[in-house]
Amino acid sequence: MRVLLAGGGTAGHTSPLIATADALRRRTQDVEICCLGTERGIETRVIPAAGYRLELIPPVPLPRKPSTELLRVPLRMRDAVSAARRLIDTFKPDVVVGFGGYVSTPAYLAARRAKVPVVVHEGNALPGLANRFGARFCTRHVATSFPDTKLPHARYIGLPIRRAISTLDRAELRPLARAHFGLDQDLPTLLVTGGSQGSKRINDSVSAGVADFAAAGVQVLHVTGRKGVAEVPSDSGTLRPAYVVVPYVDRMDLAYAAADAAIGRCGANSVTEMASLGLPAVFVPLPIGNGEQALNARAVVEAGGAVLVDDGDFTPSWVRRHVPAMVSDTTRLQEMSRASSGLIRRDADDVLTSMIIEAAQ
Numbered sequence: 250m251r252v253l254l255a256g257g258g259t260a261g262h263t264s265p266l267i268a269t270a271d272a273l274r275r276r277t278q279d280v281e282i283c284c285l286g287t288e289r290g291i292e293t294r295v296i297p298a299a300g301y302r303l304e305l306i307p308p309v310p311l312p313r314k315p316s317t318e319l320l321r322v323p324l325r326m327r328d329a330v331s332a333a334r335r336l337i338d339t340f341k342p343d344v345v346v347g348f349g350g351y352v353s354t355p356a357y358l359a360a361r362r363a364k365v366p367v368v369v370h371e372g373n374a375l376p377g378l379a380n381r382f383g384a385r386f387c388t389r390h391v392a393t394s395f396p397d398t399k400l401p402h403a404r405y406i407g408l409p410i411r412r413a414i415s416t417l418d419r420a421e422l423r424p425l426a427r428a429h430f431g432l433d434q435d436l437p438t439l440l441v442t443g444g445s446q447g448s449k450r451i452n453d454s455v456s457a458g459v460a461d462f463a464a465a466g467v468q469v470l471h472v473t474g475r476k477g478v479a480e481v482p483s484d485s486g487t488l489r490p491a492y493v494v495v496p497y498v499d500r501m502d503l504a505y506a507a508a509d510a511a512i513g514r515c516g517a518n519s520v521t522e523m524a525s526l527g528l529p530a531v532f533v534p535l536p537i538g539n540g541e542q543a544l545n546a547r548a549v550v551e552a553g554g555a556v557l558v559d560d561g562d563f564t565p566s567w568v569r570r571h572v573p574a575m576v577s578d579t580t581r582l583q584e585m586s587r588a589s590s591g592l593i594r595r596d597a598d599d600v601l602t603s604m605i606i607e608a609a610q
Contacts, residue, residue, distance in 0.1 A: 250280050250609050251341060255333075255356035256348030257286030260295075260445055261372050264518050265394075265597075266348050267299045268409035269370075272598035273605065283340050287334065291445065305339075306332035308351045326355065333359035343609035344368060346601075353379040361386060366608040368392070369400075370601060372408055372517040374544035376400045388473050390608045392601055394517050395545065406601060407594030408521040413502040415595040419526055426506035436468045436490050439576045440508035440528075447474020447498070448514060450560055451533060455512060456481050457565035458572065459492050465573035466490055470507055472498050510576045510585075515546040515557070524549045525593040529585035531572065536560040554589025 254270060256262035266284065273280050284301050286292035287308035294302045309325045323495045333355045337345070340370050345360035347353035347366040357379070368390040369383040376384075376398055384401045393400055394408035399540045427434050439462070443451040455471065456479040462469055468490035473479050498504045505511075505526055513519045515532035521528045532555050533543035549555045556575075558567065575581060594600075 250277055252280060252605060252609070253283050253285060253337065253342035253345045253356070253360075254301075254344060254348070255285040255353045256350055257290035257292035257296075257352050258350040259516075260291060260518055261516050262294050262348045262350040263290070263295050263368065264411070265372055266292075266407040267296065267301070268411050268598045268607070269346070269601050270299070270301055271412065272409065272602040274401050276599070276602050283336070283342070285336065285352055285356055290350070290352075304336050306336070306352060306355060309355060310351060321333040326358075329360075330358045330361070334363060337363045337365060341367060344605055346370065346605055347380065347383050348372065349377045349380045351379070354382055357383040357387075366390070368601075368605050368608050370394075370409075371398055371400055371403070374398055374517075374547070375539060375541035377541075381526060390604050392597075392604060394521065394597070395548065397548075407597035408517050409537050409598035409601055410496070410522055410525065410595070411502075412519070412598075413500075414505070414522050415525065415598070417502050417505065417526060419506045419528070422503065422506035426503040429500075429503050430461070430493055430495075430507055432468055432470065432491055432493065432507055433489060437509050437576045437579075438507055438512040439467055439469045439572065440472070440474040440504055440513075441469060442498075442504070442511065442513045442519075443473060443474050443477060444514055444516065444519075447477020448533070449477065450563060451512060451514070452477045452479050454565050454568050455479070455572075456492075456494075456565050458568045461569045462492065462576075463490055465577050467573050467576045469493065470504060471495070472504065485556070490593075495566075507562035509582055515542045517545050520545045520549060521593050524554055524589040524594050527586035527590035529575075529582050529589070530555040531575075532557050533560055533563045548592060549589050552588045552592055554585050554592065595605050 256266040368385045371380045374395040391403045396405040510529045532546040
C-alpha cells in the first residue's frame with residue numbers, strides 16, 4: 250500500500266501527520282509513505298528527521314485581505330496542483346491523506362483529478378479553508394480532532410499524537426524527567442512553553458515573576474522557543490527553587506512528566522497532549538487568526554481542567570496574582586487533572602490508520 254500524506258507549515262499539521270505515519274508503519278509492514286509539503290514550513294526539518302520521504306510543491310498562501318497577492322493565487326494554485334499531480338503520477342498512491350494547510354488543497358485537487366481516494370483530517374475545532382474544501386467531495390473519510398467541529402461528513406476521532414505522549418505515565422517517568430532537567434524531585438513544578446518558535450507574550454509575562462515563583466516554592470521549566478528569550482537572572486537555573494530556561498525540548502514527554510501544571514498556547518497539539526495526560530494548564534490563545542485556538546481549549550476549560558486567559562490579559566501582574574498560588578495548590582491541581590483526564594482520546598492515530606486502509610481498499 251502506498252500512502253501520500255499532505256500537511257505542513259506548522260506543527261499543528263506536521264505532528265499529527267508524523268504520528269499517523271508511525272501508526273501506519275506499525276499496522277502495515279509493506280506500507281510505502283511519501284509526505285507532501287512546501288519549502289516554507291517546518292516540514293522540511295521535522296519530516297526527514299522522523300525518517301520519512303518528503304516532496305515539495307510550491308506554496309499557495311491565501312491573503313486574508315484583498316491585495317495584489319490575491320490576484321496571483323489562481324496561477325500559484327495551478328502550478329501547485331500540477332506539481333502534486335506529477336508526484337501522484339510517479340508515486341501512484343492508493344490514498345491521499347490531507348491534514349490541512351497550504352499544501353492540502355493542491356493535493357486534494359490533484360487526487361480528485363487522478364481519481365485517487367482522499368482522507369481528510371482536521372486538527373482544529375474550527376476547520377480551515379483547505380479541509381472545508383476537501384470535505385465537500387470526500388464524503389466518507391473525514392475526521393476531526395474535536396467533537397463539535399462543523400465539517401461535512403465528519404467523524405470525531407481525536408488528534409493523532411505521538412506514542413511517546415499517548416502512552417506516557419507521568420508519575421512513573423517523573424523522577425527521571427526532573428533529574429534530566431536539573432529540577433528538585435519534590436517541589437511543585439511549572440512547565441512554560443509558547444511553541445517551537447516561542448511566544449513573546451508568554452515569555453515576558455512569566456519570566457517577570459521569577460521572584461514570586463521562588464517565594465512560593467515553585468520551580469519552573471521555561472521553554473522559550475528557538476526565537477524566544479526569557480529575561481531572568483543568569484544564575485536562576487542553579488538556585489532553589491530553580492528557574493530553568495531552555496530554548497527547545499526534543500523530549501516533550503520528559504517535560505510533561507516533570508510538570509505539575511503548564512502554561513502555553515492552545516493549538517490543537519498542546520490542548521490534546523496536555524488534556525490527555527491530565528496536566529492542568531493555563532491556555533493563552535493567539536490573538537490572531539479566526540479564534541480557533543480558544544475553541545480548541547473550550548471543552549477542557551468548561552470541564553475545569555484548564556484556565557483560559559486572553560492574550561491581552563496575560564500580563565506579569567496576572568501571572569503574579571494567580572499562577573504561583575495555583576501551582577502550589579495540590580488539591581486544586583488534582584481536581585483539574587481529574588476533570589481533563591478522559592476528555593481527549595489517545596487512540597486517534599490508530600483510528601485514522603483504519604480509515605486510511607479502508608479508503609485505500
